[in-house]
Amino acid sequence: MAEYQVIARRWRPQRFEDIVGQDHIVRTLRNAIENERIAHAYLFVGPRGTGKTSTARVFAKALNAEGGPKSNPSDETEISQAIMNGSCMDVIEIDGASNNSVDQIRALREECQYAPAQCTFKIYIIDEVHMLSTSAFNALLKTLEEPPAHVKFIFATTEAQKVLATIVSRCQRFEFRPISEEVLVERLTQIAKSEKVKVDEKALWSIARLASGGMRDAQSILDQMISFCGTEISEQDVLDVYGLVGSSRIEQLGEAMGKADFPTIVQLVETFSAEGRDLYRVLLDLETLVRESLMEAIQGGGKSSKLGASLSSESLLRMLDALQQSETGLQKGLSEKVNFEVALLRAVEASQVRAIDNLVRELKGLQDSGESVKKNA
Structure with missing residues (x-):
């Protein structure tokens, strides 16, 4: 029986053109090669699954192309294939979490x-260079500052704040961004077509929403859904497997909050809980909806009707702030359902509270207008 290779590995970028969502980094690295301005150390920073290690491999392949560094090296050469499958003696991948001692760095x-x-x-x-100990970082400093001409370093990390400033200052830093849902859906559509799988478009958007900007996560989710559903995947399949709530019901909950319809809010929470939905994920999706409403209010003159009621930007901001403050309690509390209900009800109450300074300004305006009427009388 042939060994099955997961989608995330089969669709791993093999050249610069395959790297999606990081055009600013691809352009810079290509220009560096073409203009012969190759640095000795690079630091790739960004969320998981956004292409840091894959880009490092592709860059290593470009630097070691036959005939000198090339931005579009051949994929057919023995060296290129060895680099991409991880068997090249001169491209050494190290896991910072398990090779973090000073002795290993000295070696x-x-x-x-x-x-x-x-x-x-x-x-x-x-990879995960932030896991190196302080003494290991210090052992690397001198070599990193003045390495031999034939040596290049590429560091990757999800937690840049843990990397010593003395290391960062010796590297060219590249920020990998979360990949947009539109780009994720586009790539997933391409993969599904290649895998001969029929996937509902709404299902693809749900997968992209779940992936939170990570291409690897999106591909892994699609792989799991193919195992679960076979050759046809619907939106409801994704919602059921991962405990998500559809966008229409998120909007229904948002409208109930906008109208301060407490019975409907409690009823919807009861339904979500009975169905085994991920209430923390519902909270995040609700925050996204409220934020969209806030942006609409800011751009539309201070009011938004996206939640089914005409709410001011101030009310929406208070609601969003209350929801965000509830995230930690929802994750760590004893009863997720009760904490979720309380979070929503508090958010509604917060949206109805008026700022004292605004009331003072309004009262002052009424007082001033009253005095002017008296003077004119």
Whole structure:
């Protein structure tokens, strides 16, 4: 029986054109190669699944292309294939979490002195570099500042704030952005077509929403849904498997909150809980809806009717703030359902409270207008 390879591995980028959602990084790296301005150390920063390690591999392949660095290297050469499948002796991938001691970094520093066996450059890709100990970082400093001409470093991390400033200052830093839902849906559509799977468009949007900007997460979710559903995937399948609530019911809950319809709010929460829905995910989706309403109010003169009621930007801001403050309590509280109900009811109450300074201004305006009427009388 042939070994099955998951979608995330089969669809891993093999060249710069395959890297989606990070055009600013692809353009910079390509220009660096074409203009022969290749730095000795790079720091790739961003959320999980946004292409940091894949980009590092593609960049390593471009640097070690036959005949010198090329922005569009051949995929057919032995070296290119070895780099992309992880078997190249001169492109060393290191897991920072399990190789974080000072002794291991010292050994790496000694290996740097030897010339590459096959390639033009010896490239070290250190994933989750923030996991290195302080002493390990310090052991790397001198080599990182003045490495041998044949050595390049590429660091990847999801937590840039944990990387020593002395390390960051010696690297060119690249910020990987969360990939937009539109780009995720476009790539998932391409994958589904290639896999001969019929996927409802709303199902693709639900998967993209679940992935939270990560291409790898989106591909893994699609892979799981194919295993669950076979060759046809509907939106309801995705909602049921992952405990999501459809956009129409999120809007229904938002309208109930906008109208301060407490019985409907409680009833919907009861329904979601009975169906086993992920209430934390419902809270995040509700925040997105309220934020969209807030943006509509800001752009439309201070009022929004997106939640079924004419709410001011001030009311929407208070509602959104109350929802965001409830996130931690919902995750750590003993009763998710009760905490969720309380979070929604508090958000509605907060939206109906008026700021004291606004009331003072209105009273002052009424007082001023009253005095002017008396003077004119």
